Amino acid sequence: MDILAAGGNAVDAAIAVAASLGVVEPYAAGIGGGGFWLIYNASENKYRFIDARETAPKAAHRDYYLKDGKPDRDRSINGPSAAAIPGQPAAFAYLSQRYGLLSLPQVLAPAIEQARTGFEVDARYQKLANFRLHHMRRYPVTAEIFLDDNQVPAVGHRIVQPELATTLELLAKQGKAGFYQGALANTLVEAVQANGGDWTLEDLANYQVVEREPIVFEYDEHTIISAPPPSSGGIALAQMLGMLDAYQQQTGTDWRQLDKVAQAHLLAEVMRRAYRDRAEFLGDPDFYQVPVDKLLSEQRAADYAASIDANKASVSLDMQGPANLHEGRHTTHLSVLDKYGNRVSATLSINLPFGSAFTVAGVVLNNEMDDFSLAPGVPNSYGLVGAEANAIAAGKRPLSSMTPTMIESCDQVAVLGAPGGSRIITQVLLGTLAHLQNEPVEQWVSQPRFHHQYLPDRIQIEPDTFNSSEINRLNTIGHEVRSVGRQYGNMQAILWDIQQGKVTAASDPRGVGAAEVLSVPQLNIR
Incomplete structure (x- = not known):
């Protein structure tokens, strides 16, 4: 509402809300993930669909998660090996530049402030942190930020994310390049590779959102x-x-x-x-x-x-x-309508609660790679078999609901x-x-x-x-x-x-x- 009152349109407000949700719902969304944005532009009387779904790194292939012919569930769910290249930062920059009225620093400012000053843990946070507690403990940076002395925090405990605030500031000032290139990209790739993942600087630099016909x-x-x-x-x-x-x-x-x-x-x-x-x-x-x-x-x-x-x-x-x-269950959704008749319906995700449970530069990385068919024709631990249409391939986007x-x-x-x-x-x-x-x-x-x-x-x-x-x-x-x-x-x-x-x-x-x-x-x- 503050963004709309400041002269922003529905797209500006939606970006602000999505960024804020990424701060206060670290179990559901954030700039370490991606999403889909359905937009109606009133002045054009036109619908647009912005695909900011994550993409598989170039090292990924059809049998990427197979071990002795069976899916390696831990590697596809936990840690940076489970993370696809995020789409959310690119979406913020793309949407702001093409469809917003305010600057990206203006619309990201509330989320930056929330990350810096913190938010209080509630019962929902506790429930989802408890679900992923074992894996959050595996990664000291994640445990330091989102746990309290390696335990699920009490209701009212304040989660402060200064590194995320700094990362969001870089995105606000430099746009897409602030995340996908330069010093931050180097930090992301080094941390991912040091912990079993296969991201490269090329993977990040090549990421693009895609406008599709709804x-x-x-x-x-x-x-x-x-x-x-x-x-x-x-x-x-x-x-x-x-x-x-x-x-x-x-x-x-x-x-x-x-x-x-x-x-x-x-x-x-x-x-x-x-x-x-x-x-x-x-x-x-x-x-x-x-x-x-x-x-x-x-x-x-x-x-x-x-x-x-x-x-x-x-x-x-x-x-x-x-x-x-x-398919992972923990996602978030927002709907916005402005006084001009512009509107946004956006669904955003990092997949499972707290994504891959791996955090770098304040960013909780997704585990969306698990949304691919890990082994077409081979049941996973849920007894579910995927089809070739959703098989893993370098640069590919996993199927979503x-x-x-x-x-x-x-x-x-x-x-x-x-x-x-x-x-x-x-x-x-x-x-x-x-x-x-x-x-x-x-x-x-x-x-x-x-x-x-x-x-x-x-x-x-x-x-x-x-x-x-x-x-x-x-x-x-x-x-x-x-x-x-x-x-x-x-x-x-x-x-x-x-x-x-x-x-x-x-x-x-x-x-x-x-x-x-x-x-x-x-x-x-x-």
Whole structure:
């Protein structure tokens, strides 16, 4: 809000928020990671998608993490060997230069101040630090910054990050070159190589963000704009809604008219099919020809819809696709709308909590290399098998589920997204369906969630999503229903009702964020 009040636009504010989150949520995001930015530029009436996903170093190859023919999970998850080349610093510089109104030093100033003065540990920080405690202790620099005497800090303990403040200042003053070249780049590479990683100065210097065409499709008099590959989110979202439309045409059954259990069954079946295709066909489009037209065709939606039995669950293994992909769950999301009608939906990540657990120059490095298929055709420790489309290659970007999304109709605009690994896409689907049913924005972010990802072949639920009678009905038609034992996700959403001249926004009660509305945009999107 300070950035907007200072004359910044939605992009300036989004950069400031993302930088701040990287300071106070070191377990979820930061300049050691990457992300996807979906932007609407009101003056151009144009959507832009900024791919700031990390890239594999040039030393990486298809069998990079194989040891005696099996994936080396420790090397792909912990320490700098797990870190891909970060995209977030390049994104800040790129977005600020091309789409912002304020200078990069102005928009990074709040995060720099927060890093220097510190923030207080809360219960969420404690939980995620405890999850990664053993590995944080392996790296003295990380332990010194984020632990207290090698233990998870008490609530209220202040985390101060002066080295991160210095690194952010260098980025603010010198732009992209301040991170990817010069003294800081040397420091990063030396530390990575000294601790088992393979980064080079060339890897850093060669990193570029990529502008891609977003996935755009129509559903129920709405235009939905979402993330293209290397995200699987936009394609999966389009496929699921396309199947619902085809199912209605074939059977006359509108998902809105179904009772809770019948609707959950239908949604689980469309989720199952979209995730089956995700496992086989999705990857970095610069390395693999993703068959977008085939996946989004009316014929594929019709064929999949025809295979859904209203009274019986499908069996995923009968679909003869590869098993699904493991993906880290700890990500962050932000949504911004400014008074001009510009808007940003951005999902950012370092993968697992505290990324690789390795810190250099105040930067917690990601462990996004684990999002590749570590060994196509070979199960990892989760029993999941990846496909060739997402095999490791030098310079390649790992597949992601991050799904920043916007929805337009003749009189409304919605901006939404969420963290949550492979469950991101189904969160956005459920949020979209709530919007299509004219539910208030608070309902989009707070409704109980469920998820099916093809394999493992089960409906995953939050503890209070279904009661015992509803679970029994789902079991009766062949679904295994299993609670994940906790709530998940952290959706951030905005609804601009242009006709009524009203903006509402909501932050997921599962998280620690907040939503605030100061004014209503004056420009019509049309």
